[in-house]
Amino acid sequence: MLEPLADKELIKHYLKGETQALDFLIEKYLKIIYGFVYKNVGNEAQAEDITQEVFVKVWKNIKKFDQSRDFKPWIFQIAKNTSIDFLRKKKTIPFSKFENENGQNLLVDNIVAAPLNLIEKFSDQNTVAVAMQGLTDKEQKIINLRHGDGMSFKEIAETFKEPINTVKSRYRRVLLRLRRNVKEG
Numbered sequence: 001m002l003e004p005l006a007d008k009e010l011i012k013h014y015l016k017g018e019t020q021a022l023d024f025l026i027e028k029y030l031k032i033i034y035g036f037v038y039k040n041v042g043n044e045a046q047a048e049d050i051t052q053e054v055f056v057k058v059w060k061n062i063k064k065f066d067q068s069r070d071f072k073p074w075i076f077q078i079a080k081n082t083s084i085d086f087l088r089k090k091k092t093i094p095f096s097k098f099e100n101e102n103g104q105n106l107l108v109d110n111i112v113a114a115p116l117n118l119i120e121k122f123s124d125q126n127t128v129a130v131a132m133q134g135l136t137d138k139e140q141k142i143i144n145l146r147h148g149d150g151m152s153f154k155e156i157a158e159t160f161k162e163p164i165n166t167v168k169s170r171y172r173r174v175l176l177r178l179r180r181n182v183k184e185g
Contacts, residue, residue: 007071011062022062025071026055033079040083042165050086054079132178139174146171 005013005024013021033054038047057078065074132140138160145151145159153171157164 008067011065011067011071014062022059025058029072029075030055033075036076036079037083040080041086043163046086050082051079054082057082134177135174139170139177142167142171142174143178 005021007025007028010021010025014025030051034047034051037050037054038044041047041050054075058075061078065071132143135143142156145156146153151159153164153168156171157167160167
């Protein structure tokens with residue numbers, strides 16, 4: 001039985017041709033690596049894709065692994081680099097990266113104040129209606145939940161069953177479109 005063996009022993013067994021040893025390593029680290037990646041990218045689907053890519057890289061490079069070193073830091077370095085590569089390609093930074101140690105997000109707080117001021121400046125309902133016309137139903141719902149119902153981003157994320165950073169990013173994009181719609185209107 002291979003399962004209770006240490007990482008280095010599992011790697012040795014895998015390199016000798018026992019493919020089940022790699023299965024045990026993957027099973028051991030799958031949830032941990034997924035959690036680490038999810039914390040970095042803030043999106044479930046993307047975290048799943050990146051985690052899969054991490055294990056493909058492990059599989060492709062395990063023969064190069066220096067067995068005098070520990071496996072755990074090696075796999076976490078792969079996960080970190082793969083996450084960074086993804087974020088570079090995406091060229092966005094999760095909103096959580098702007099949080100201070102108290103969990104306050106100054107960027108979001110400033111963005112949130114902007115549409116309230118913008119909407120308050122509209123002197124008539126027609127201007128609001130025209131600006132909202134260019135938005136999808138989901139985008140309109142985000143604005144209405146945030147400003148009409150006063151819901152927090154967390155509550156909106158729960159309503160849409162999406163990660164909070166996805167909702168915050170969508171909200172930010174909606175604000176930019178609203179501003180553009182007002183300027184063009």
